[in-house]
Amino acid sequence: MFADLAQMVAYIQDNQDTFLELLTEHVQLTAVSVVIGLLIALPLAVVASRIELLAKPLTWLAAIGQTIPSIAILGLMLPFLGTGFMPALFALTIRAVLPIFLNGYVGIRSTDRAIVDAARGMGASDAQLLLMVELPLASPVLFAGIKTATVQNIGLATLAAFIGGGGLGDLILQGLGMVDPPVLLAGAVPVALLAMAAEVGLGRLQRVVVPAGLQIGTR
Amino acid sequence: MRYIIDHPERMLELTQEHVRLVAISIVVAMVIGIPLGILITRLRWLEDSLIGITGVLYTVPSLALFAILMPYTGLGRTTVIVALVLYSLLAIVRNTVAGIDDVPAATLDAARGMGMTGSQRLLLVELPLALPVVLAGVRVATVAAVGIATVGALLGAGGLGRLIFDGISRGNTDRIVAGALGASVLALAADWTLARLGDVLRRDVRLNAR
Amino acid sequence: MIVLEHVSKTFTSHGQSVPAVDDVSLEVGEGELHVLIGPSGSGKTTTMRMINRLETLTSGRILIDGRDIQTMNVVELRRGIGYVIQQGGLFPHFTVADNVAVVPRLLGWTRQKRRQRAEELLALVGLPPEQFANRYPRELSGGQQQRVGVARALAVDPPIVLMDEPFGAVDPITRKQLQRELRRIQAEVRKTIVFVTHDIAEAFLLGDRIVLMAQGRIVQDGTPSDLLRNPADPFVTAFIGEDRGLRALQFTSLGEVARPAPPGALANGMVLPGTLSILEAGRELGVHGDAIGDGIWVSDDAGNPTGYLTYQQFAAVLGETLAADAESPHDELVHAIHH
Numbered sequence: 001m002f003a004d005l006a007q008m009v010a011y012i013q014d015n016q017d018t019f020l021e022l023l024t025e026h027v028q029l030t031a032v033s034v035v036i037g038l039l040i041a042l043p044l045a046v047v048a049s050r051i052e053l054l055a056k057p058l059t060w061l062a063a064i065g066q067t068i069p070s071i072a073i074l075g076l077m078l079p080f081l082g083t084g085f086m087p088a089l090f091a092l093t094i095r096a097v098l099p100i101f102l103n104g105y106v107g108i109r110s111t112d113r114a115i116v117d118a119a120r121g122m123g124a125s126d127a128q129l130l131l132m133v134e135l136p137l138a139s140p141v142l143f144a145g146i147k148t149a150t151v152q153n154i155g156l157a158t159l160a161a162f163i164g165g166g167g168l169g170d171l172i173l174q175g176l177g178m179v180d181p182p183v184l185l186a187g188a189v190p191v192a193l194l195a196m197a198a199e200v201g202l203g204r205l206q207r208v209v210v211p212a213g214l215q216i217g218t219r
Numbered sequence: 220m221r222y223i224i225d226h227p228e229r230m231l232e233l234t235q236e237h238v239r240l241v242a243i244s245i246v247v248a249m250v251i252g253i254p255l256g257i258l259i260t261r262l263r264w265l266e267d268s269l270i271g272i273t274g275v276l277y278t279v280p281s282l283a284l285f286a287i288l289m290p291y292t293g294l295g296r297t298t299v300i301v302a303l304v305l306y307s308l309l310a311i312v313r314n315t316v317a318g319i320d321d322v323p324a325a326t327l328d329a330a331r332g333m334g335m336t337g338s339q340r341l342l343l344v345e346l347p348l349a350l351p352v353v354l355a356g357v358r359v360a361t362v363a364a365v366g367i368a369t370v371g372a373l374l375g376a377g378g379l380g381r382l383i384f385d386g387i388s389r390g391n392t393d394r395i396v397a398g399a400l401g402a403s404v405l406a407l408a409a410d411w412t413l414a415r416l417g418d419v420l421r422r423d424v425r426l427n428a429r
Numbered sequence: 430m431i432v433l434e435h436v437s438k439t440f441t442s443h444g445q446s447v448p449a450v451d452d453v454s455l456e457v458g459e460g461e462l463h464v465l466i467g468p469s470g471s472g473k474t475t476t477m478r479m480i481n482r483l484e485t486l487t488s489g490r491i492l493i494d495g496r497d498i499q500t501m502n503v504v505e506l507r508r509g510i511g512y513v514i515q516q517g518g519l520f521p522h523f524t525v526a527d528n529v530a531v532v533p534r535l536l537g538w539t540r541q542k543r544r545q546r547a548e549e550l551l552a553l554v555g556l557p558p559e560q561f562a563n564r565y566p567r568e569l570s571g572g573q574q575q576r577v578g579v580a581r582a583l584a585v586d587p588p589i590v591l592m593d594e595p596f597g598a599v600d601p602i603t604r605k606q607l608q609r610e611l612r613r614i615q616a617e618v619r620k621t622i623v624f625v626t627h628d629i630a631e632a633f634l635l636g637d638r639i640v641l642m643a644q645g646r647i648v649q650d651g652t653p654s655d656l657l658r659n660p661a662d663p664f665v666t667a668f669i670g671e672d673r674g675l676r677a678l679q680f681t682s683l684g685e686v687a688r689p690a691p692p693g694a695l696a697n698g699m700v701l702p703g704t705l706s707i708l709e710a711g712r713e714l715g716v717h718g719d720a721i722g723d724g725i726w727v728s729d730d731a732g733n734p735t736g737y738l739t740y741q742q743f744a745a746v747l748g749e750t751l752a753a754d755a756e757s758p759h760d761e762l763v764h765a766i767h768h
Contacts, residue, residue, distance in 0.1 A: 004290060067362065067406040069369035071380065072399030075387045118518025121483055121591075122532050122581075123508030132531075136522050155280025159370070162387055172286045176373070181290040188286035192279040199278050 007182035008189060015186075019171075023190060025085070026167035029092055029157040030198075034150050037096025042142075044097075045104030046130065059105060062098045070095060070156050074163050088165025092156055096149040103145025107138030139210050147202040154195045158187070168194075222382070222397035234401055237378035240296065240371060241364045241409075244303030248360065252308050253353065256315025257341065266316070273309035281306070281367045285374055299371035306367060307360035314356025318349030351421045358413040365406040369398070379405070430621050431457040431480060431589065436489035437645075438475055449475045451645035452489075457638075459588075460619040464636035466626055468668075472645040473625045477591050480623060481510045493589070508532055511582030511590035511620070515597045517574045519566040519581075525551070526562035529580045536585065550580035553617075555610055572603035576610070583618070592624045596631070608634055629669055633680055641665055653680040674751040678708040686746050687727035687736025700726040700734055707746060714743075 012019050048055045073091045081087035111134050119133050135142075161169030171187025174180070223230050259266045276284075284302045292298040322345050330344045372380025382398030385391065438450040450472040457463045465473040478484040480491060482503050491498045498506055519528050527534075529550055530543035538546075548558040554576040566574055575595055582590050596604045608631060615622065615635075626632055632639050633653045641648045641656065641664075649661040657677045660666045666673065684703025699717065701710055710725070724739035738746070 064403070064407070067366065067403045067410075068399050069366045069380070069383065069402045071369055071387075072383050072395060072402065075383055075395040076392070076399070078387065078390065078395070079392045112516075112518075114514060114516040114518040115520060117483070118512065118514055118578075119520075119531075121481055121507060121510075121512035121514070121518075122535070123504050123506070123510075124531075124535060125504050128535060133520060137520075151278055155282065158280050158282040162384075169282065172282055175286065176289075184286045184289065188283040191283040192287065195278045195280055195283075196275060199274075 004181045004185055005189075008185040011182045011186050019186065022166060022168050022170055022187075025165075026154070026157050026169075026191070026194070029085070029089060029160055029165065029167055030150060030153045033089055033092035033096045033153050034100075034146065036093045037100055037149060038146060040093070041097045041100035042104055045101050045108060048101075048105050049108040049134075055105070059102065062102050065094070066098050071159050071162065074156075074159055074165075078163060083164035085165055087163055088157070088160035088167075092153050092160070095156055096153055099148045099152065100142070100145045103148070104138065104142045107141030107145075108134050110141070111137050140206070143202075143206045143210060147199065147206070150198050150202060151195050154191065154198055158191050222393040223400070230397065230401060233377065233379050233381055233398075234405060236376075237365070237368055237380075237402070237405060240299060240303065240368045240376060240378055241361060244300050244364055244368075245307060245357065245361055247300070248304045248307035248311055249357065251304070252311035253315050255308070256312045256353075257319065259312070259316050260319045270309075270313060270316075273305075273312050276305045277309040281370050282373075285370065289374065294375045296371075296376045298374055299368060299376040302371075303364050303367060307364055310356040310360040310363070311353070314359075315349065315353050318352030318356075319345050321352060322348045351417055354413060354417045354420060358410060358417070361409045361413060362406045365402055365409060369402050430459040430494060431623070432490075432492040433476070433480075434490045434492070436476070436479060436486055436491060438472075438479065438484060438487045448645050450479070453642075453645075453647055454489075455640055455647065455650055457621055457623060459621050461637045462615055462622040462624060462635055464624045464626060464632040464639045465642060466629065466632045466639060466668075467642035467648075468627065470644065471642040473627075473640075473642050474593055476642070477593060477623050477625050480589075481507050481512060481591060508535060508585065509587050509589070511584075511587045513575075513578045513582045513590065513592040513595045515594040517566070517571075517578045517598075519574055519577055521566055524563050524565060525556075525569070525577050526558070528566065528577055529584055531581060532584045546584060547580075550583055551577075553583070553614060554580045556580070570603075571599045572607060575599060575607055579611070579614070583620075587620075589621045589623070592622060594626055595624075597626070597628075604631075611635060633676060641668060654682065654685060657681065658685075675708075677750045678711075678747070679706050681707050681750065683707065683710050683725075683727045683738070684729070684736065687738055688742065690726070690734065690737040700728050702732075703727045703729055703736065707750065710743075711747065 044058065048058045070091075073094060074088065077087035077091050081090060115133060115137070116129065119129050124132065157165070157167045158169035158172060160167050161173050168187045168191050171183055172191075173187075175182075175184030175187060255269060259269055279287075281302065284305070285298055288298045288301055292301055326344060326348070327340065330340045335343065368376070368378050369380035369383060372378050372384055379398045379401040382394045382401070386394030386396075386398065433453055433455050436450060436453045437448060439446045439448045441447070453472070453476055455463075465477060467473050475484050479486055480493075480498070482498060486499075493501075493506075520531070523531070526544065526547040529547040530538075533543045533546060548562060551558045551561055556573060556576055561569070561573070561577075566577070569577065575598075578595065582592075596607045599607065612635065624635060636653060638651065639653055639656055640650045643664060649656055649665050651659070651661075654677075656665055656669065657673065657680060660669075669676065682703060683701055683705050686707065687703060699714070701713060705713070714725070724737055724741075725743065726734040727736035727738065729735045
C-alpha cells in the first residue's frame with residue numbers, strides 16, 4: 001500500500017506540469033459550475049417559493065433530475081455539444097443547480113410564518129422581506145446545498161474525462177487502461193483530498209458567512 | 220430509446236445485474252451499519268469518530284474510491300460492492316442513531332419500569348420504533364447506490380452503466396439514453412417501493428404503540 | 430381616529446363562503462386602548478389585521494384620520510402602525526437592538542439614530558440596554574421577548590399600535606407583569622391601541638373600551654362598566670363568567686352609582702373622587718376608621734362634590750353588585766347557547 005503511495009508521489013513529481021494542469025482544470029470545472037449553478041438556482045428557488053403553481057413541478061423536476069446517473073448526463077452532452085471542457089462544464093452546472101435549488105427552496109419556505117407576518121406587518125416590502133428576512137434565515141440550509149453541490153461536482157469532474165473534459169479523471173482513466181496503480185492513485189487520491197478539503201473548508205466558511213444568532217449548536 | 224425496444228433481454232439482464240449489485244451492497248451495509256448505529260447509542264463517545272469516518276468515506280468521489288480500492292480488490296464486482304457498502308454506511312448509521320434517539324424517553328422509562336432487560340428493550344421497543352427512520356436512511360442510500368453503481372460498469376461489474384459507457388465510446392446516443400433511463404427508473408422504483416414500505420411500517424408502529 | 434364602517438370579510442373554500450367578519454362598525458378614539466375580545470373564530474384577529482391590510486376587506490371601509498386605508502400605499506401604512514404578535518416574530522438573526530430598530534432601518538435612519546432610539550425604547554420597556562441590546566432573541570425568556578416586540582412596535586413612534594394576543598404565550602405571572610408594564614407605558618405614551626385577546630380579565634384590566642365579538646359580529650361595544658352593568662345579551666354575561674360581582678366592584682366607579690346630593694345633606698363627611706372604583710372606595714372607608722357623618726360625598730374631576738351616597742346606600746350597592754354572582758353563570762351560558 002505504502003509502496004504504491006510512494007510511487008504515486010514519484011509519478012506526480014515527475015509529471016508536475018501535467019499534473020498541475022489537470023488539477024487546475026478540475027478545480028475550474030468545479031468552481032465555475034457551482035457559481036453558475038448558484039446564479040441559476042437561487043432566483044429559481046425564490047420564484048418557486050413565491051409562485052405556488054411552479055413549486056411542485058420544479059421540485060419534481062429537480063428530484064427526478066437527481067436520479068439520472070451523472071455519467072449519463074455527461075454522455076448526453078456528446079451528440080449536442082461534442083467533447084471537451086465546455087460540454088463537461090455544462091453537465092456539471094446542470095448537476096449543481098439541483099441541490100442548490102432544492103435547498104434554497106426548502107430554506108425559504110421553512111421561514112417561520114410568524115416572523116414573515118411580523119415583517120410584513122411592520123411594513124417590509126417584498127424585496128426587503130426577501131433580503132432582510134427570508135434569505136438570511138434560509139442561508140444555513142442554502143449553504144449546505146452549496147456544499148453538497150461542490151463536493152458532488154468534485155466527484156463529477158472526475159467523470160468529465162470520459163468526454164474529454166480534462167481534470168484529474170484523466171489520470172484515473174489512464175491508470176485503469178494501463179493497469180498502473182501509481183497513475184491511478186495520482187488521480188484518485190488528490191480528488192479524494194480535494195473533496196474532503198471542500199467539505200471541511202466550506203463547513204468552516206459556513207460558520208463565517210451564516211449570521212450569528214442562527215448558528216445551530218452555538219449558545 | 221430504440222435500444223430498449225430492440226434489446227429487451229439485454230436490458231433485463233443488465234437491470235438484474237444492477238439490482239444485484241445494489242441489493243448485496245445495501246444488505247451488507249445494513250448488517251454492518253445498524254449494529255454500529257446501536258453501538259453508538261450505547262457508547263456515545265464513539266459517535267464523533269465513527270460518524271466522522273463514514274462521513275469522510277461518503278465524501279470521496281465514487282470513481283476515486285473505486286480507483287483507490289482497485290489495486291487491492293481487483294477489477295470486477297468486489298470493488299464496486301465494497302465501495303457501495305462504504306458509501307451507504309453514513310446514511311444508515313446516522314439514521315439508526317437518529318431513529319433510536321427519537322424514541323420518547325417516557326416510553327423507554329415505562330419499558331424499564333416493566334422490568335425489561337436491555338436487550339429486550341432494544342428488540343421490543345427501540346428498534347421497532349426506530350424502524351421508520353432507519354428505513355428512510357436505507358432509502359436514501361439505495362437511490363444513491365443505484366447511481367454510483369453505474370460507474371461501476373467501468374470496472375467490469377456490469378449493470379446498466381455498461382450501456383452508458385458503451386454509448387459514449389461508440390457515440391451511440393440510443394444506448395446512453397437506454398442506460399440512463401433504466402437507471403433512473405430503477406432508482407425511482409426503489410425509492411417508491413421503500414417509501415411504501417415505510418408507510419406500512421409507520422402505520423403498524425403507530426397502531427402497536429397505542 | 431380609526432373608523433371601521435360596515436366592514437366584512439368572507440373566506441371562500443370549496444365553493445362555500447364563510448363570513449369571518451360580518452358587518453363590523455366601530456370607532457377607536459385617539460389615545461384609547463380598545464380591546465377586541467371573543468371566543469376563537471369570533472373574527473377579532475381578522476378584524477384587527479384588516480386595519481394594517483394584512484387581511485383584505487371584502488366590503489366596507491376603514492378610515493384612519495379620515496383617510497381610506499385602501500387609498501394609501503400599503504407599505505407606508507404599515508410602517509406607520511406598530512404591530513405586535515403573540516409569538517413575537519422577532520428576527521432570530523438580528524440582535525435585540527437591531528430587532529427594535531427594524532422599521533427605522535427600513536426608513537433609512539442613520540445607524541447612530543437607530544442605536545439611540547433602540548436604547549431609549551429598551552429602557553422604556555424595562556430591559557436595560559447595557560444588558561440586552563447586543564443579545565440575541567433566543568437568549569431571552571418569553572416575557573423578555575415580548576417586551577422587545579413591544580419596543581419594536583414603538584420604534585418610529587407610530588400613533589397606532591395593533592396587538593394580537595401579545596401576552597398569550599407566556600406564563601400567568603409574567604403575563605401579569607407585562608400587563609402592568611403596558612398600562613404604565615400607555616399612561617406615558619398614550620397611543621391608540623387595538624388589542625386582541627380572549628382573556629376577559631386582561632380585557633377588563635387594560636381596556637378603555639371593550640368590543641365583544643362572536644361569529645364575526647359585534648355583540649357589545651362599550652366600557653368595561655357597560656358590559657358589566659348593561660349587558661346587551663346573555664352571551665355577554667356568560668362570557669364574562671364568574672366573579673362578575675367582584676369585577677363589577679373593581680370596574681364600576683363611584684361616580685356611576687352616586688345619587689344626587691340630598692337637599693339637607695350635612696357638609697361634613699368624606700369626599701372621595703368619583704373615579705374611584707367601588708372596591709377602592711370600600712378600602713378607603715375601611716382604612717379611615719370611624720364613619721364621619723351619614724355618608725360620602727362623591728366629587729368630579731375638578732374636586733367639586735357632585736354626588737352623595739349614604740352609608741346605607743353604599744352598603745346596598747355593594748350587596749346588589751355582589752348578588753350578581755349569586756345567579757349561576759351556567760344557566761346564562763346554556764341560555765345563550767340555545768339562543
